[in-house]
Amino acid sequence: KAGVTQTPRYLIKTRGQQVTLSCSPISGHRSVSWYQQTPGQGLQFLFEYFSETQRNKGNFPGRFSGRQFSNSRSEMNVSTLELGDSALYLCASSRDRSSYEQYFGPGTRLTVT
Amino acid sequence: AQKVTQAQTEISVVEKEDVTLDCVYETRDTTYYLFWYKQPPSGELVFLIRRNSFDEQNEISGRYSWNFQKSTSSFNFTITASQVVDSAVYFCALSAPHQAGTALIFGKGTTLSVSS
Numbered sequence: 001k002a003g004v005t006q007t008p009r010y011l012i013k014t015r016g017q018q019v020t021l022s023c024s025p026i027s028g029h030r031s032v033s034w035y036q037q038t039p040g041q042g043l044q045f046l047f048e049y050f051s052e053t054q055r056n057k058g059n060f061p062g063r064f065s066g067r068q069f070s071n072s073r074s075e076m077n078v079s080t081l082e083l084g085d086s087a088l089y090l091c092a093s094s095r096d097r098s099s100y101e102q103y104f105g106p107g108t109r110l111t112v113t
Numbered sequence: 114a115q116k117v118t119q120a121q122t123e124i125s126v127v128e129k130e131d132v133t134l135d136c137v138y139e140t141r142d143t144t145y146y147l148f149w150y151k152q153p154p155s156g157e158l159v160f161l162i163r164r165n166s167f168d169e170q171n172e173i174s175g176r177y178s179w180n181f182q183k184s185t186s187s188f189n190f191t192i193t194a195s196q197v198v199d200s201a202v203y204f205c206a207l208s209a210p211h212q213a214g215t216a217l218i219f220g221k222g223t224t225l226s227v228s229s
Contacts, residue, residue: 033215043204043219056214088156097215100146100165100208104158 002027004093004105012111018079021108025072025093031055032074033102034066037088046089049074050097078110086112115140115209119220126195127228134190134223136205142166146208147181147188148217153201164188195227 005024013019025032033056034046045058049068066076072093078085088109092102116139126132138147149161162172164181172179176193192199202224206217 031215033217035217042221043206043217045213045216045218048215056216058216090158092158092217094215100210100215101148101160101163102215102217103160104150106155106157109156 004091004103006089006091006105006108008108009106010109010111012113013081014113015081015083017081018077019081019110020075020077021089021091021110023074023076023091023093023105025074025091026103029093029095029103030072031094031097032068032072033092033094034074034076035090035092035104036060037090037107038084038086043090046076055097081112083112086110115142115207115213115218117205117207117218117220119203119205119223121223122221123224123226125226125228128196129194130227131191131193132195132225132227134192134203134205134225136188136190136220138186138188138205138207140207140209142209142211144210146210148206148208149179149188149190150204150206150219151201152204152222158204161190192225195225197227197229200225200227 031050033048048056068074088107090107091105118137145166151159178191180189202222204222205220
Protein backbone atom coordinates (compact mmCIF):
# COMPACT_ATOMS: atom_id res chain seq x y z
CA LYS A 1 0.00 0.00 0.00
CA ALA A 2 1.51 3.31 -1.06
CA GLY A 3 2.18 5.82 1.68
CA VAL A 4 1.47 9.51 1.80
CA THR A 5 3.12 11.35 -1.05
CA GLN A 6 4.03 15.01 -1.16
CA THR A 7 5.17 17.13 -4.06
CA PRO A 8 7.45 18.83 -4.59
CA ARG A 9 10.02 17.59 -2.12
CA TYR A 10 12.10 20.74 -2.25
CA LEU A 11 11.21 24.27 -3.17
CA ILE A 12 13.01 27.60 -3.18
CA LYS A 13 10.95 30.76 -3.37
CA THR A 14 11.53 34.45 -2.99
CA ARG A 15 9.97 36.61 -0.31
CA GLY A 16 6.61 37.94 -1.45
CA GLN A 17 5.86 35.06 -3.80
CA GLN A 18 3.22 32.44 -3.19
CA VAL A 19 3.57 28.67 -3.15
CA THR A 20 1.31 25.63 -3.46
CA LEU A 21 2.19 22.28 -1.95
CA SER A 22 0.43 19.02 -2.75
CA CYS A 23 -0.38 15.95 -0.70
CA SER A 24 -1.87 12.62 -1.75
CA PRO A 25 -3.09 10.56 1.21
CA ILE A 26 -2.93 6.83 1.65
CA SER A 27 -5.59 5.14 -0.46
CA GLY A 28 -8.84 5.01 1.51
CA HIS A 29 -7.83 7.73 3.93
CA ARG A 30 -10.17 10.67 3.95
CA SER A 31 -8.65 13.03 6.49
CA VAL A 32 -5.60 15.12 5.66
CA SER A 33 -3.73 17.34 8.09
CA TRP A 34 -0.83 19.71 7.54
CA TYR A 35 1.98 20.55 9.92
CA GLN A 36 4.85 23.00 9.82
CA GLN A 37 8.20 22.02 11.30
CA THR A 38 10.85 24.62 12.10
CA PRO A 39 13.90 24.43 14.38
CA GLY A 40 12.54 27.16 16.61
CA GLN A 41 8.86 26.29 16.93
CA GLY A 42 9.02 22.57 16.35
CA LEU A 43 6.04 20.77 14.85
CA GLN A 44 2.90 22.86 14.68
CA PHE A 45 -0.55 21.98 13.38
CA LEU A 46 -1.74 24.05 10.45
CA PHE A 47 -5.14 22.63 9.49
CA GLU A 48 -7.16 19.51 8.82
CA TYR A 49 -9.44 18.67 5.94
CA PHE A 50 -12.10 15.99 5.76
CA SER A 51 -14.72 15.55 3.07
CA GLU A 52 -13.43 18.62 1.29
CA THR A 53 -14.10 20.83 4.32
CA GLN A 54 -11.66 22.42 6.72
CA ARG A 55 -12.47 20.88 10.10
CA ASN A 56 -9.79 22.32 12.31
CA LYS A 57 -7.27 25.14 12.08
CA GLY A 58 -4.12 25.96 14.01
CA ASN A 59 -2.84 29.35 15.01
CA PHE A 60 -1.45 30.56 11.71
CA PRO A 61 -2.15 33.75 9.75
CA GLY A 62 -4.62 33.85 6.89
CA ARG A 63 -1.75 33.68 4.40
CA PHE A 64 -1.84 29.94 5.00
CA SER A 65 -4.77 28.23 3.34
CA GLY A 66 -5.66 24.86 1.97
CA ARG A 67 -8.22 22.79 0.24
CA GLN A 68 -9.17 19.19 -0.33
CA PHE A 69 -10.48 17.59 -3.47
CA SER A 70 -13.11 14.90 -3.90
CA ASN A 71 -10.39 12.24 -4.19
CA SER A 72 -9.05 13.36 -0.78
CA ARG A 73 -5.91 14.89 -2.25
CA SER A 74 -5.05 18.15 -0.57
CA GLU A 75 -3.14 21.30 -1.36
CA MET A 76 -1.91 24.03 0.88
CA ASN A 77 -1.07 27.52 -0.25
CA VAL A 78 1.06 30.17 1.35
CA SER A 79 0.75 33.66 -0.06
CA THR A 80 3.12 36.59 0.35
CA LEU A 81 5.94 34.43 1.58
CA GLU A 82 8.09 35.59 4.45
CA LEU A 83 11.55 34.40 5.45
CA GLY A 84 10.02 32.81 8.53
CA ASP A 85 7.92 30.52 6.36
CA SER A 86 11.03 28.50 5.56
CA ALA A 87 10.23 25.10 7.03
CA LEU A 88 9.49 21.46 6.43
CA TYR A 89 5.80 21.11 5.64
CA LEU A 90 4.43 17.71 6.53
CA CYS A 91 1.18 16.22 5.42
CA ALA A 92 -0.52 13.44 7.37
CA SER A 93 -3.46 11.26 6.48
CA SER A 94 -5.80 9.18 8.57
CA ARG A 95 -8.65 6.88 7.70
CA ASP A 96 -11.24 9.15 9.23
CA ARG A 97 -11.66 11.63 12.05
CA SER A 98 -12.01 9.00 14.74
CA SER A 99 -8.97 6.83 14.10
CA TYR A 100 -6.51 9.35 15.56
CA GLU A 101 -3.61 7.61 13.87
CA GLN A 102 -1.96 9.94 11.43
CA TYR A 103 0.56 8.72 8.88
CA PHE A 104 3.00 11.26 7.59
CA GLY A 105 4.50 11.92 4.21
CA PRO A 106 8.16 12.77 3.57
CA GLY A 107 7.48 16.49 3.63
CA THR A 108 8.19 19.44 1.39
CA ARG A 109 11.17 21.54 2.40
CA LEU A 110 10.44 25.16 1.56
CA THR A 111 13.22 27.72 1.57
CA VAL A 112 12.30 31.38 1.28
CA THR A 113 15.09 33.74 0.25
CA ALA B 114 -4.42 24.06 27.31
CA GLN B 115 -2.62 21.06 25.95
CA LYS B 116 1.10 20.65 26.26
CA VAL B 117 3.72 17.97 25.75
CA THR B 118 7.12 18.23 27.38
CA GLN B 119 10.15 16.21 26.39
CA ALA B 120 12.76 17.42 28.81
CA GLN B 121 15.62 15.50 27.21
CA THR B 122 16.87 17.41 24.21
CA GLU B 123 19.66 15.01 23.27
CA ILE B 124 20.72 11.58 24.46
CA SER B 125 23.84 9.71 23.40
CA VAL B 126 24.32 6.02 24.12
CA VAL B 127 26.53 3.21 22.96
CA GLU B 128 25.04 0.30 21.09
CA LYS B 129 23.31 -2.32 23.24
CA GLU B 130 22.57 0.14 26.03
CA ASP B 131 18.98 0.57 27.11
CA VAL B 132 17.59 4.09 26.83
CA THR B 133 14.38 5.71 28.10
CA LEU B 134 12.84 8.77 26.50
CA ASP B 135 10.63 10.79 28.80
CA CYS B 136 7.33 12.44 27.92
CA VAL B 137 5.05 14.44 30.20
CA TYR B 138 1.73 15.78 28.98
CA GLU B 139 -0.94 18.22 30.12
CA THR B 140 -4.58 18.21 29.13
CA ARG B 141 -7.96 18.80 30.73
CA ASP B 142 -9.66 16.30 28.45
CA THR B 143 -10.57 13.00 30.07
CA THR B 144 -10.42 11.35 26.65
CA TYR B 145 -7.14 11.79 24.86
CA TYR B 146 -4.59 9.91 22.82
CA LEU B 147 -0.84 9.73 23.14
CA PHE B 148 1.61 8.91 20.40
CA TRP B 149 5.26 8.36 19.71
CA TYR B 150 6.77 9.13 16.33
CA LYS B 151 10.30 8.59 15.03
CA GLN B 152 11.89 11.03 12.59
CA PRO B 153 15.03 9.65 10.91
CA PRO B 154 17.35 11.96 8.96
CA SER B 155 15.18 11.50 5.87
CA GLY B 156 12.56 13.66 7.59
CA GLU B 157 9.48 11.46 7.41
CA LEU B 158 7.67 10.95 10.70
CA VAL B 159 7.19 7.26 11.38
CA PHE B 160 4.26 6.25 13.59
CA LEU B 161 5.33 3.99 16.46
CA ILE B 162 2.41 3.71 18.87
CA ARG B 163 -0.92 5.15 19.97
CA ARG B 164 -2.49 4.81 23.42
CA ASN B 165 -5.81 6.12 24.59
CA SER B 166 -6.42 7.59 28.01
CA PHE B 167 -8.46 4.63 29.18
CA ASP B 168 -5.79 2.05 28.52
CA GLU B 169 -2.89 2.21 30.93
CA GLN B 170 -1.49 -1.17 30.01
CA ASN B 171 2.17 -1.08 29.19
CA GLU B 172 3.07 -2.31 25.76
CA ILE B 173 6.06 -4.09 24.36
CA SER B 174 6.89 -4.44 20.69
CA GLY B 175 10.19 -6.11 20.08
CA ARG B 176 12.90 -3.90 21.54
CA TYR B 177 10.43 -1.09 22.17
CA SER B 178 8.29 -0.67 25.25
CA TRP B 179 6.03 2.06 26.52
CA ASN B 180 5.03 2.96 30.06
CA PHE B 181 1.84 5.02 30.42
CA GLN B 182 1.10 6.42 33.88
CA LYS B 183 -1.91 8.72 34.23
CA SER B 184 -1.02 9.49 37.85
CA THR B 185 2.13 11.27 36.72
CA SER B 186 0.86 12.27 33.25
CA SER B 187 3.76 10.47 31.65
CA PHE B 188 4.16 8.26 28.61
CA ASN B 189 7.76 7.10 28.52
CA PHE B 190 9.42 5.11 25.77
CA THR B 191 12.21 2.60 26.32
CA ILE B 192 14.46 1.09 23.68
CA THR B 193 16.18 -2.05 24.87
CA ALA B 194 19.57 -3.01 23.46
CA SER B 195 19.78 0.08 21.28
CA GLN B 196 21.15 -0.12 17.76
CA VAL B 197 22.73 2.44 15.46
CA VAL B 198 19.58 2.37 13.32
CA ASP B 199 17.65 3.73 16.29
CA SER B 200 19.43 7.07 15.86
CA ALA B 201 16.70 9.61 15.12
CA VAL B 202 14.58 12.32 16.64
CA TYR B 203 11.71 10.93 18.68
CA PHE B 204 8.54 12.91 19.23
CA CYS B 205 5.83 12.40 21.77
CA ALA B 206 2.42 13.80 20.79
CA LEU B 207 -1.01 14.35 22.29
CA SER B 208 -4.44 14.48 20.71
CA ALA B 209 -7.17 15.95 22.90
CA PRO B 210 -10.32 15.83 20.77
CA HIS B 211 -12.65 18.01 22.80
CA GLN B 212 -10.25 20.90 22.92
CA ALA B 213 -8.20 20.56 19.77
CA GLY B 214 -10.04 18.18 17.47
CA THR B 215 -7.75 15.81 15.65
CA ALA B 216 -4.69 18.08 15.84
CA LEU B 217 -1.55 16.51 17.23
CA ILE B 218 0.32 18.56 19.80
CA PHE B 219 3.97 17.62 19.67
CA GLY B 220 6.76 17.87 22.16
CA LYS B 221 10.05 19.42 21.03
CA GLY B 222 11.56 16.02 20.41
CA THR B 223 14.52 14.08 21.77
CA THR B 224 17.50 13.45 19.52
CA LEU B 225 18.89 9.99 20.15
CA SER B 226 22.37 9.17 18.94
CA VAL B 227 23.51 5.57 19.14
CA SER B 228 27.17 4.93 18.45
CA SER B 229 28.78 1.60 17.65
